[in-house]
Amino acid sequence: MAHDGSEDDHTAPLLTPRPESAVPRWWKWNMYPFACATLASMTTVLMGYNLAVMSGAELFIREDLGLTDQQTEVLTGSMNLYMLVPILAAGWAADLLGRRGTLLLASAFLVAGALSMSLGRSYAALMAARFVTSVGVGLSLVVAPVYNAEISPASTRGVLSSLLDIFINVGILLGYVSNYAFADLPVHLGWRVMYAAGVLPPVLLAAGVLAMPESPRWLTMRGRYAHARAVLSHTSDTPAEADLRLEEIKRAVSVTVVPRSRDDSGTWTELLVRPPAFVRRILICVVGLQFFQEASGIEAVVLYSPLVFKRAGMSSSDRAVLGATVAVGAVKTLSILVATSLSDRLGRRPLLLASTGGVAVAMASLAASLRLGATSACLASMLAFVVAFSVGFGPLVPAYGAEVLPLLRLRAQGTSVGTAVGRLVYAAVSMTFISLAGAITMPGCFLLYAGVAAAAFVFVYTRLPETRGRSLEDMEVLFAK
DSSP states (O other), rough: OOOOOOOGGTSSSOOOOGGGGSSSOOOOSSSSHHHHHHHHHGGGGHHHHHHHHHHHHHHHHHHTTOOOOOHHEEEEEEEHHTTTHHHHHHHHHHHHOOHHHHHHHHHHHHHHHHHHHHHHOOOHHHHHHHHHHHHHHHHHHHHHHHHHHSSSSSGGGHHHHHHHHHHHHHHHHHHHHHHTTTSOHHHHHHHHHHHHHHHHHHHHHHHHTSSOOOOEEEEEEETTTHHHHHHHHHSSSSSHHHHHHHHHHHHHHHOOOOOOOOHHHHHIIIIIOOOOHHHHHHHHHHHHHHHHHTTTTTTHHHHHHEEEEHHTTOOSHHHHHHHHHHHHHHHHHHHHHHHHTTTTTTOOHHHHHHHHHHHHHHHHHHEEEHHOOOOHHHHHHHHHHHHHHHIIIIIHHHHHHHHHHHHHHHHHHHHHHHHHHHHHHHHHHHHTTTHHHHOOOOOHHHHHHHHHHHHHHHHHHHHOOOOTTOOGGGHHHHOOO
């Protein structure tokens, strides 16, 4: 809720406005928003870690606790269902507590979840631990991209928004490395150490989040204009841009402010029940991208790559199979740097088109190599898939969704809706892959994913406009055309 700004007469800004001379002329980037976006994005490392570590840990959990295939599927995919509640509540929490406060709350849940998982001694205890972890993951998954989009100047918003996926994949890579490093420990101990290793990072990340400024858009929504101007002076390329951004945010707040007599239900009504035409078009793009991203088979690769490699005839040694997953994770993480470096040069749309087309071809190749039993071709196709996915589909979907959603009070809730759809599809794929592979064979699964990726290519080509260089407050004009 916005105020009249009188608070600024009594409260000093959190940051001292930066003079124009404070930015070296020879330095191309303003590193302050880069540091802020990096700290916010690092809260998602534990999401990637928890998703990836399960791919190797489930081999040992199944043996240690005697889980069935169905229990393994549910345990693996349950976190995505659990995430629905915190994801849908994240927009409300981010508006109430602020973006920074919500990220701190997420870190606390991530610590508790990692500790509970490492100490679990039954299937029920592990399911409860996954729920605790899902709360932290769900909050950070929604709020981090919103914060990054709101803190970034238009000139580097593509790069800074892509940091989110970089750190998710750093977490995935660390999960794979953890699997490999502790694979030789006793069965009852190895998987517990894998999860215990995830306890300390959220504590360190929480300390980093405390050093971040609050989002200038949230500060403006609370009437704290001097604070917002101070933050914008540090996160904009020039003082003139800081002034322009503040005026744009004030105009957005004046349009979207909710009267005191109304509650948050008005936002959901405007977003889902009676949205303006341009909001409806934006929601179709956001929800469609999230659906296609998760339905294209990335879950099968991240969570079940050891099973895929075994199906392709790779060595029966768990350590050899887990070593191959480390290679997949490393290639995936490095490939995201391509999207990060090119999204503000080439634009979002060309990278998404190249990515979806490449994913379709790579999935079809993976299906063929599994059918023929060609181990080397299977590994090559898997690597080609993660490269294609990571140059666009992976990092740009959350970034695109966060930047196109208009108006302050619609952005957090709209991001929640898109993310919730993505998590539902992720859960459906991850909790059915083993059963589906038994019904239509594993090559059949990947051929199905190839068809989904081809449909995604058509969706991007026909529905998505380019957003490169646009201000966040200009998206209404773009989608009204």
